[in-house]
Amino acid sequence: MTAVPVLVTGLAVRSGTFAPVTRFDVSNRQAVVAATQPGDPDLAGQLAEVLTEVGVQGSPVLLALHGDERARPITAGLAARFGVDPRVYTGACVAASTAVADAAALIAAGRAERLVVAAGYLVEPDTFAVFDAGRALSRSGVLRPFSRGRDGLLLGDAVVALALEAGPAAGRSALARITGWGRAGDGYHVCRPDPSGAGLARAIRAALDRAGVGAAQVGWLNANGTGSPIGDAAEAAALALAFGEQLAELPVSSTKSLHGHALEASALLELAVTIDVLAEGKVPVNAGWLGPDEQCRLNVVVDAPRTLAAPHLLTVNSAFGGANTALLVGAP
The missing domain is CATH 3.40.47.10 (Thiolase/Chalcone synthase)
Structure with a gap:
């Protein structure tokens, strides 16, 4: 079917x-x-x-x-x-x-x-x-x-x-396709993230598995990236669990650095930005960068926008209580 x-x-x-x-x-x-x-x-x-x-x-x-x-x-x-x-x-x-x-x-x-x-x-x-x-x-x-x-x-x-x-949408042009989604909870703490990143990693793997997409097919990750010292380190650990060796090749940035954290609306704003990136074919920079942190060993986009090199984009979010989500976007 x-x-x-x-x-x-x-x-x-x-x-x-x-x-x-x-x-x-x-x-x-x-x-x-x-x-x-x-x-x-x-x-x-x-x-x-x-x-x-x-x-x-x-x-x-x-x-x-x-x-x-x-x-x-x-x-x-x-x-x-x-x-x-x-x-x-x-x-x-x-x-x-x-x-x-x-x-x-x-x-x-x-x-x-x-x-x-x-x-x-x-x-x-x-x-x-x-x-x-x-x-x-x-x-x-x-x-x-x-x-x-x-x-x-x-x-x-x-x-x-x-x-x-x-689809196909009657009389309307499609902007993108939601190809995969995943949700997972870790229940580690009421407001602190699990430092292992296990919950977010499960959500990411669920989204990729649902779409039948391999890690190498993800061209950019719009990270949760709140700027929290603890939260960003936990997210980096989650991405390492989910992507393994492929993480070194995956461009990562958090568009919260450009528009702030809109709490309940943040994930939808970031999905909208991700869809726009898919249309433009350019990966945005991670603003506010001062230099690398040993706890966040990621391929962060910092110098200039990059050309999108793979067909799927992933946007992830985490919340208090250990809730994690991942949405995978592709061309329509």
């Missing part, structure tokens, strides 16, 4: 750029930088915009949002506006990638023809304060994934919607 293809046929993105935060007062914070949009954007309004751009058209919607009381009125408003009943995901930094994996599995199994995945997070004072108090945010104001001297993450705005459907 031939598997039903899972095509990306629509994509819409809103994101920010790094600058000192002006949306709320950070004068008593140790960190002061985030990747925000100008002014004080409205999350519900931006979600409605991106859903309109990709075309809901009565399609079921899977929605990744910050898991607090603010999500309820947003969900209710979107339901009323578009006539849908969104399935909501709130699983921290893998919320959106979990939604994509679920959507892809439903389409591949022939249980859905078209699904829309949307996600949104706008940097706000409460979460900023919590991350700052926990010393998770970069005090230097620069996110440096896998680099010597990295000192933490920076938050960022992201509102993204993506349409997935069985």
